[in-house]
Amino acid sequence: MTQIKERNIFEKVSKEDIFKKLVDIFGSENVTSKQVDLYPYSYDMTECKPRMPDFIVIPENNNQLVELVKYCNDNQIPIVPYITGNNVGGLTIPEQGGIIVDFGKKMNRILHINETMMYAILEPGVTFGQLKKYLDENHPHLRYSYPYAPPYAGVVGNAILSGMNSLSCKIGSMGDSINGFEVILADGTVARVGSCFYGLEDSDPDSWWSRYPMPDLLGLFVNWQGTTGLITKCAVQLWPNDPFQKAYVTTIFGLTDIADVLREVGKSEAVDDISFFNIQAVKLAVELENPKKFPGEPDFITIMPMSAKTEDLFEAKKKLLFNIIEELNKKGKKILLLDLDDFAKVFDLRVRCAYDLPAVILPTVPRSGLTWFGSYAPTHKFEELIEKADAIFQKYDYHSPILYGKIMKYGHYGIFRPILPYNKYKEEEYVHKIMEEITDMCLEAGCIPYKTPNWMTEKMRKKINPGWIKLFEKIKSCMDPNNIFNPGRWNL
Ligand SMILES: Cc1cc2nc3c(=O)[nH]c(=O)nc-3n(C[C@H](O)[C@H](O)[C@H](O)COP(=O)(O)OP(=O)(O)OC[C@H]3O[C@@H](n4cnc5c(N)ncnc54)[C@H](O)[C@@H]3O)c2cc1C
Numbered sequence: 201m202t203q204i205k206e207r208n209i210f211e212k213v214s215k216e217d218i219f220k221k222l223v224d225i226f227g228s229e230n231v232t233s234k235q236v237d238l239y240p241y242s243y244d245m246t247e248c249k250p251r252m253p254d255f256i257v258i259p260e261n262n263n264q265l266v267e268l269v270k271y272c273n274d275n276q277i278p279i280v281p282y283i284t285g286n287n288v289g290g291l292t293i294p295e296q297g298g299i300i301v302d303f304g305k306k307m308n309r310i311l312h313i314n315e316t317m318m319y320a321i322l323e324p325g326v327t328f329g330q331l332k333k334y335l336d337e338n339h340p341h342l343r344y345s346y347p348y349a350p351p352y353a354g355v356v357g358n359a360i361l362s363g364m365n366s367l368s369c370k371i372g373s374m375g376d377s378i379n380g381f382e383v384i385l386a387d388g389t390v391a392r393v394g395s396c397f398y399g400l401e402d403s404d405p406d407s408w409w410s411r412y413p414m415p416d417l418l419g420l421f422v423n424w425q426g427t428t429g430l431i432t433k434c435a436v437q438l439w440p441n442d443p444f445q446k447a448y449v450t451t452i453f454g455l456t457d458i459a460d461v462l463r464e465v466g467k468s469e470a471v472d473d474i475s476f477f478n479i480q481a482v483k484l485a486v487e488l489e490n491p492k493k494f495p496g497e498p499d500f501i502t503i504m505p506m507s508a509k510t511e512d513l514f515e516a517k518k519k520l521l522f523n524i525i526e527e528l529n530k531k532g533k534k535i536l537l538l539d540l541d542d543f544a545k546v547f548d549l550r551v552r553c554a555y556d557l558p559a560v561i562l563p564t565v566p567r568s569g570l571t572w573f574g575s576y577a578p579t580h581k582f583e584e585l586i587e588k589a590d591a592i593f594q595k596y597d598y599h600s601p602i603l604y605g606k607i608m609k610y611g612h613y614g615i616f617r618p619i620l621p622y623n624k625y626k627e628e629e630y631v632h633k634i635m636e637e638i639t640d641m642c643l644e645a646g647c648i649p650y651k652t653p654n655w656m657t658e659k660m661r662k663k664i665n666p667g668w669i670k671l672f673e674k675i676k677s678c679m680d681p682n683n684i685f686n687p688g689r690w691n692l
Contacts, residue, residue, distance in 0.1 A: 207296040207687070212275045215254065222257055222299070225267050230258040230306075241282065241292070241300050245570040247628040247635070248290025248653045253280065253300045260306045262382075262390060262432055269430065269684075270388040272299065276682045281426040283324055283354035287361060288572055289651035291425050295688025301430065304354065310334050311433065312405040318342060318438040319379050321408055324356045324431055328558040331355050335438070343441040345371060346557035353558075356434045360422050361651050362576075364608060364615050366505060366557050367439060369466055369473045372609035373576075374436075375422045380408045382433035383421060386680045393417040394435065408435035420679065423650070426686040428679040442507040444514040447555050448521065449543045451498035453534035455590060458500040459582035461535060462614070464524050466579075466607030470517040471504040475606035475615075477554075478590075484563030484621070486548040490599045500603075503540065503554055563602060569624035571631055573638045573656075575647035577616035579607065588641050589618045596634050616647055657690045 210218075215233070222231040232238070233255045243250035259265050272279050278298025285292045294300060308325025313335075320331065328344070329351030335342050345367035347358055358365070362375035371377060380394025382403075395410040396403040411418055420428055448471075452458045458476050465474050478500055483491030493499070504521070508514035525537045544552045553559040564570050577585060586603060593601035602619035618638050622631040639649070639656055643663060649656055661669060676692050677683075683692065 207278070209254065209277050209296065209298055213277075218275075218277065218299075219255065221271055222255055222268075225264050225271075226257045226259065230260070232256050241285070241294070241302075244285050244288070244290055244293060245568075245624070246288060246290050246653060247569065247571055247622075247624075247632045248293055248655075251293050251295060251297065253294040254297050255299045256302055257299055258302050258305045262384065265301070265384050265430055265432065266388045266390065268299070268301070269384050269386065272684045273386050273388070273682050277684060278687045279430070279684050280686050281324075281430055283357040284327065284352060286349055286353040287357065287651045288570060288574070289656075290653040291361075291651060291686075291689060295654070295686075298684075298687075307432070312408075313339055313342070313438070314406055314409065315339060315342070317406075317409040318440070319408060319435050320344075320438055321405060321433055321435045322356055323433060324354065326355050327352050328355055328358075332558055335441075339438075341441050342438040344436070344438055345374065345377070348554065348557065348559075348561050350560050351558040355436065356431060359434065359436055360431065361425070362423055364606060365473075367472050368606060368608050368615075369471055369610060370469075371437075371439070372612070377437040378418055378422065379411055379435035379437060380433075381418060381421055381431050381435075383429040383431050385429050386682065386684060390432075391417075391429075393420075396435065420675065424676075425651075425689040427676060427689050427692060428685060430685075440509070442509050444509070444511055445505065445507040446514070446518075447503060447505040447540035448518075449504070449538045449540045450502045450525065451536045451538070452500045452502070453498050455499050456583040456586055457533045457535075458502070458586065459579075460528060460533065461502060461525075462582065462605070462607050463579055463611055464528060465502070465504065465521065466614075467611040468520055468524055469610060470520045470524070471506050473606065474502055474504045475604065476500050476502045478601070478603040480600065481563055481602040481604065481619075482547075482551065484566075484600055484602065485554065485561070486550050487562060487566065489566060498536075505555065563600070564621055567600070567621040567623055569622040569627065569631070570619070571622065571635060572617050572619040573635060573642055573647075573649060574617040574651060575615070575642055575649045576608075577605070577614045577642075577647045578645070579611060579614040581645045581647075582614065582616065585616050585642065585645055585647070588645075589616075589638055592634060592637050592641065593618070596630075598634060616642065618642075652690070654688065654691055661691060 303324040307323040312321040345365035380396040396408040480491040
């Protein structure tokens, strides 16, 4: 199952007939097959192999999508759901051609906010910037958890790929924050999953408050990379926007000492989030190209946003954090703890981009390509992972090595992500070689990559329990017997 076969998608119907049908469904202004329009959808920022789609459609409503899915299912035409293509894994590159369904342009409404149970119902195209602005203006005491992704990336795309965001130390994966979906299945059925399942025709917008206690059918769509159905609505949890908020930074000397800081602070319940960057990433953030670490400089910094409902509670959390750092220093670590505002004023105000999310993270700007091995990682292996990834970067004398990670859900698991900004079209082979080596090393240590490009899922398949693969493929063929949804992903 690991070989992706070339597929003749015009076997049953001609390209001209498909085009006519699409214009029928979506209207001529929402369909294109011009090369110039298709080209931007044929690649992303990674080194994954580009592939042209045959058509782009811009949907406005479910009726259009139901008609499209039935037609594609009958004629075995691939459908690739697309929001903004910022997944950093090649996941919207149409592996077997076909139709890109671009949800970002017109299905991008914030449909409902429930203040009491703190959730938002979103169409797939809503972006982080849009949600933040809407909440700040209309529900200022609520907030979302934002990634380091740009403000124009999709909220639903991030949640269904189990993103890790700015409240992740408290709440864990964004996949866990989904309350419900409305989805279109391969035969055109429109299903609602989660507590919104009550209601024969429509749902009450105030009924999208829980994922449980029914069988967890949301799992049929989370992390499947758009291969099991088209999500048309998604309810995501919101969180109190506490009045007392501040962030702290630590600088840490010693390559692997960061691991103890992460684990100890992470499980303390003092911080909303704790993420780490190597010093090279911090230098890139202030636009030093080809950053080097010089002897005597710290190896890592952490960013730790904190929040509380009252000043007393905030002060108590702060005291706890300060005590943990003091204890670690007593044990021989070399850690400086600073207020992020002071750090930014002294160092460079541009580092605030990494705190005032959603923001465009500057290290990703100067170069045209970006690729990573992003993974859920066992936190007891952080030391080994950091040492080995650093050694691989050094072996290749790589110009902009970024090491990033964080603690999830108070330390139940972690994130480990070596990141490679690179010059697209000039350095693809070179970065891919480094990526392969990093991937082999991290898989060996038990890391589980997310937003996985196909070349990576191929490596994973060699290590995964065959029973899991059998179950996974059975579910896929049951959900999508004609393999029309984003075919080729996960080497399906
Ligand atoms: C610089 C940078 C930094 C980032 N930092 C982080 C970070 O800190 N944390 C983090 O978690 N992520 C991060 N990301 C990744 C990013 O947050 C998410 O992957 C992104 O938000 C996904 O949204 P999108 O609009 O790009 O989705 P797309 O890439 O368009 O789609 C994502 C996947 O969902 C599928 N899909 C799209 N629409 C539907 C639908 N309606 N139904 C079913 N399937 C669908 C697609 O086929 C694809 O497989 C970063 C990205 C960048 C570029």
